[in-house]
Amino acid sequence: xxxxxxxxxxxxxxxxxxxxxxxxxxxxxxxxxxxxxxxxxxxxxxxxxxxxxxxxxxxxxxxxxxxxxxxxxxxxxxxxxxxxxxxxxxxxxxxxxxxxxxxxxxxxxxxxxxxxxxxx
Amino acid sequence: xxxxxxxxxxxxxxxxxxxxxxxxxxxxxxxxxxxxxxxxxxxxxxxxxxxxxxxxxxxxxxxxxxxxxxxxxxxxxxxxxxxxxxxxxxxxxxxxxxxxxxxxxxxxxxxxxxxxxxxxxxxxxxxxxxxxxxxxxxxxxxxxxxxxxxxxxxxxxxxxxxxxxxxxxxxxxxxxxxxxxxxxxxxxxxxxxxxxxxxxxxxxxxxxxxxxxxxxxxxxxxxxxxxxxxxxxxxxxxxxxxxxxxxxxxxxxxxxxxxxxxxxxxxxxxxxxxxxxxxxxxxxxxxxxxxxxxxxxxxxxx
Amino acid sequence: xxxxxxxxxxxxxxxxxxxxxxxxxxxxxxxxxxxxxxxxxxxxxxxxxxxxxxxxxxxxxxxxxxxxxxxxxxxxxxxxxxxxxxxxxxxxxxxxxxxxxxxxxxxxxxxxxxxxxxxxxxxxxxxxxxxxxxxxxxxxxxxxxxxxxxxxxxxxxxxxxxxxxxxxxxxxxxxxxxxxxxxxxxxxxxxxxxxxxxxxxxxxxxxxxxxxxxxxxxxxxxxxxxxxxxxxxxxxxxxxxxxxxxxxxxxxxxxxxxxxxxxxxxxxxxxxxxxxxxxxxxxxxxxxxxxxxxxxxxxxxxxxxxxxxxxxxxxxxxxxxxxxxxxxxxxxxxxxxxxxxxxxxxxxxxxxxxxxxxxxxxxxxxxxxx
Numbered sequence: 001x002x003x004x005x006x007x008x009x010x011x012x013x014x015x016x017x018x019x020x021x022x023x024x025x026x027x028x029x030x031x032x033x034x035x036x037x038x039x040x041x042x043x044x045x046x047x048x049x050x051x052x053x054x055x056x057x058x059x060x061x062x063x064x065x066x067x068x069x070x071x072x073x074x075x076x077x078x079x080x081x082x083x084x085x086x087x088x089x090x091x092x093x094x095x096x097x098x099x100x101x102x103x104x105x106x107x108x109x110x111x112x113x114x115x116x117x118x119x120x
Numbered sequence: 121x122x123x124x125x126x127x128x129x130x131x132x133x134x135x136x137x138x139x140x141x142x143x144x145x146x147x148x149x150x151x152x153x154x155x156x157x158x159x160x161x162x163x164x165x166x167x168x169x170x171x172x173x174x175x176x177x178x179x180x181x182x183x184x185x186x187x188x189x190x191x192x193x194x195x196x197x198x199x200x201x202x203x204x205x206x207x208x209x210x211x212x213x214x215x216x217x218x219x220x221x222x223x224x225x226x227x228x229x230x231x232x233x234x235x236x237x238x239x240x241x242x243x244x245x246x247x248x249x250x251x252x253x254x255x256x257x258x259x260x261x262x263x264x265x266x267x268x269x270x271x272x273x274x275x276x277x278x279x280x281x282x283x284x285x286x287x288x289x290x291x292x293x294x295x296x297x298x299x300x301x302x303x304x305x306x307x308x309x310x311x312x313x314x315x316x317x318x319x320x321x322x323x324x325x326x327x328x329x330x331x332x333x334x335x336x337x338x339x340x341x342x343x344x345x346x347x348x349x350x351x352x353x354x355x356x357x358x359x360x361x362x363x364x365x366x367x368x369x370x371x372x373x374x375x376x377x378x379x380x381x382x383x384x385x386x387x388x389x390x391x392x393x394x395x396x397x398x399x400x401x402x403x404x405x406x407x408x409x410x411x412x413x414x415x416x417x418x419x420x421x422x
Numbered sequence: 423x424x425x426x427x428x429x430x431x432x433x434x435x436x437x438x439x440x441x442x443x444x445x446x447x448x449x450x451x452x453x454x455x456x457x458x459x460x461x462x463x464x465x466x467x468x469x470x471x472x473x474x475x476x477x478x479x480x481x482x483x484x485x486x487x488x489x490x491x492x493x494x495x496x497x498x499x500x501x502x503x504x505x506x507x508x509x510x511x512x513x514x515x516x517x518x519x520x521x522x523x524x525x526x527x528x529x530x531x532x533x534x535x536x537x538x539x540x541x542x543x544x545x546x547x548x549x550x551x552x553x554x555x556x557x558x559x560x561x562x563x564x565x566x567x568x569x570x571x572x573x574x575x576x577x578x579x580x581x582x583x584x585x586x587x588x589x590x591x592x593x594x595x596x597x598x599x600x601x602x603x604x605x606x607x608x609x610x611x612x613x614x615x616x617x618x619x620x621x622x623x624x625x626x627x628x629x630x631x632x633x634x635x636x637x638x639x640x641x642x643x644x645x646x647x648x649x650x651x652x653x654x655x656x657x658x659x660x661x662x663x664x665x666x667x668x669x670x671x672x673x674x675x676x677x678x679x680x681x682x683x684x685x686x687x688x689x690x691x692x693x694x695x696x697x698x699x700x701x702x703x704x705x706x707x708x709x710x711x712x713x714x715x716x717x718x719x720x721x722x723x724x725x726x727x728x729x730x731x732x733x734x735x736x737x738x739x740x741x742x743x744x745x746x747x748x749x750x751x752x753x754x755x756x757x758x759x760x761x762x763x764x765x766x767x768x769x770x771x772x773x774x775x776x777x778x779x780x781x782x783x784x785x786x787x788x789x790x791x792x
Contacts, residue, residue: 038389042368054498054501174450179487
C-alpha cells in the first residue's frame with residue numbers, strides 16, 4: 001500500500017546511513033540514468049519518479065541540485081560540497097561535508113547515483 | 121430491477137442457490153449465503169442495489185458460510201470466502217454482515233489495477249467530486265455519512281476510484297460502516313439515515329452500516345471530475361478551520377494513501393500529479409458537523 | 423487420447439493453448455475462465471498474449487479490465503524483482519561472485535516467450551555453497567534482513583532444506599532466496615549443482631548468469647515433479663511447454679541434447695513426467711515416446727497413478743464445485759512431494775508439527791516473538 005517515503009525528506013538534509021562504508025575522497029560519483037527520471041516541481045520541492053525502481057522520491061532543492069551536478073560530470077565529494085556552497089551561498093559548517101557524504105550513500109543505495117573508484 | 125422489488129422468498133432462493141447478482145458501481149458481485157439473519161439484513165440493506173442478469177459478467181464471487189472449529193466445537197462461527205479462498209479467520213455468526221462488506225473491500229483492493237484506488241471517501245456536489253482521504257483520526261466515514269444526508273451525492277465512503285487516463289472518479293455506492301461512538305452521533309443528527317444492526321465485538325469495535333441513499337445507487341454510472349481534496353481531522357472541541365494545504369504535502373499524502381500507487385508506477389505518478397495540480401487542496405479541522413458542513417458547502421459552492 | 427477432462431479444465435486449457443479463440447467466448451465462459459485463470463495465476467499470461475495480438479479491445483470490457491489489472495500487477499512484480507537483482511549485484515559488487523538467476527527472473531532476463539505477464543514475486547539465486555556466508559553477510563550489511571522465522575522454521579531451512587532463510591530489504595519487500603543446490607540435500611534425488619554452474623550462460627558483465635537452455639528446462643521439470651506439491655501448478659508446466667517450443671525452434675538438436683543431459687545428470691524421472699504431461703495437457707509438439715529414450719523412467723504403476731492424479735492437481739478446481747477426487751489426488755501428491763524431499767523419520771514429526779500449527783495458529787506467532 002502506498003510507497004515507502006519518509007517525512008524527513010522534507011527537511012534540508014537526508015540523514016539515513018545505510019552502511020558502514022564511508023564515501024571517502026577517493027571516489028567520484030555520477031548520476032545514474034538521470035535523464036530517465038520524471039521530475040515535478042512543487043514550489044521548490046520536487047517529486048521524482050525513478051522508472052528503474054518504480055519508486056517515487058521526494059527531494060528539496062539541494063537534493064535535486066546534487067543529482068544535477070553529478071549528471072553533468074563525475075564529481076568528488078569535495079568538489080560537490082564546493083559547488084553546493086557556492087550555488088546556495090552557504091558558509092559551510094564543519095558538518096556539511098559529512099551530511100553530503102551521508103546523502104550520497106543514501107542515493108547510492110537507492111540507485112540514483114553510482115560511484116566510480118579512482119585508480120590510485 | 122432492484123433488490124427491494126424482490127419478494128423475500130425469491131431473494132432467499134437466489135442467495136442460497138446460484139447467487140444474488142448485483143451491481144456495485146463499475147463492478148458486479150455474486151453473493152451466496154445460507155445464514156437466515158444475514159439474508160434478512162441484506163434484503164433491507166441492499167434494497168436499492170440493481171440486479172444483474174446471468175448474461176453479464178460478474179467479477180467478484182463471494183460467500184459467507186458456517187464453519188466448525190476443532191478448538192471451539194460449540195461456537196457458531198462463520199467465514200467470508202471469495203472464489204473459495206478465505207482471507208479472514210472465522211468470526212462469530214453475528215458479524216456476518218460486517219465480514220461480508222470488509223471482504224468485498226479486500227477483494228476489490230487486491231484485484232483492481234486498471235483504476236487508481238484511493239483509500240478515501242468521495243462525494244459529488246455541483247457536478248464535481250470532493251475527495252476526503254483517510255488518515256488517522258479523519259472520521260471520513262462519519263463525515264461522509266453526514267454529507268450525503270445533505271446536499272452531496274455518495275460516490276463511496278471507502279474507495280476513491282479514479283480512471284488514471286481521464287482523471288474521472290467512478291461511483292461505488294455501498295454500505296458505510298460506522299464505528300463505536302459515531303453510530304450514536306449519526307442517529308442523533310441524521311434520524312433519516314437507515315442503519316443496519318449494531319454489531320459488537322468486531323476487530324474495529326461495534327459497527328453499524330448505513331444504507332446508501334437511493335439516488336446514489338440509481339446514479340451509480342454518472343462519473344465526475346475531481347475539484348476539491350480535503351483532508352479531514354476530527355478534533356474534540358476544535359473550532360472549524362479549513363486551511364490551504366501545500367500541494368507537495370497533498371501529493372505525498374495521496375500517494376501513500378492510494379492502495380495501488382506503487383503498482384501503477386509511472387501512470388500513478390502522472391495521475392496523482394494531475395489530480396493535485398487540478399484541485400484545491402485543504403485541511404479541515406472540525407468538532408461538530410454543522411460547522412464542517414457549512415465550511416464544505418462554501419468551498420464547493422465556489 | 424481420450425479426453426475425459428472436466429469442462430472447466432477444457433475451457434482453461436483451450437484458452438492457454440489457443441488464446442486467439444478467446445474472442446469467441448461468451449460472457450458465461452468468460453466469467454468462469456477469469457476465475458480459473460486467477461486461481462491458476464495465469465491471468466497475466468493470458469492478458470499479455472491478447473495484448474500482443476491486439477485483442478484486448480475485442481473481448482468484453484469487464485474481462486479486459488480484470489486482465490489488464492492482472493497484467494499491470496505482473497509487470498510491477500517483474501520490475502520489482504529486476505530492480506532487486508540490480509540492488510543485490512550492487513551489494514555484492516566488490517566480491518565478484520558469479521550469481522546464477524533461476525526461475526521467473528531468468529525467463530525475463532532471456533526474454534523467453536513465457537515471460538510476458540508471468541507472475542513471480544521472489545528472486546531465486548544459485549551460488550556456490552562456499553560463498554553463501556559471504557553473500558549473506560554482504561546483504562545483511564547493506565540493509566537486507568532475514569524473513570521473520572520461528573526457530574523451528576529456521577532450523578528446517580538451514581539444516582534440512584537447501585536454502586538460507588530468505589532475505590528481504592525492508593524498503594522493497596522482495597524475497598531473495600539464495601540457494602546452493604537445486605533440490606533437498608536429504609531427499610531421494612541427489613542433484614549436484616556443479617554441472618549446472620559449469621554450463622551456466624553469462625547474461626551481462628555484472629556477474630549475472632542463467633542456466634543453459636537444457637538445464638533451465640530440466641530445472642523446471644525438477645521443480646514440478648520433485649520440489650513442488652503440484653497443486654494449481656499448471657503455469658510451471660506451461661513454462662516447460664513454452665521453453666521446449668522455443669529452444670527447439672532455436673537449436674536443431676535441442677531435444678536430443680536435453681535427453682542426453684537428463685541421462686548424464688540422472689534426472690530422467692522428472693523429465694519423463696514433464697514431457698508426458700506437457701504433451702497430454704498442452705498438446706506440446708514433442709515426438710511421441712521421446713521420453714522413452716531416458717535411462718531413468720518411472721515404473722509402469724507409478725506412471726498410471728500419476729496419469730490420473732497429476733492433471734487433477736495441476737488444473738485448478740472449479741471454484742464452486744470442487745471435486746473430491748481432485749482433493750484426494752492433491753493430498754496424495756502433497757505427501758509424495760514431502761516424501762521425495764525428506765526422509766520419513768524427519769517427515770512425520772515435521773508434518774505433525776505443521777498440522778498442530780494449523781489448529782493453533784497463535785503458537786506460531788508466540789514462538790516467532792521469542
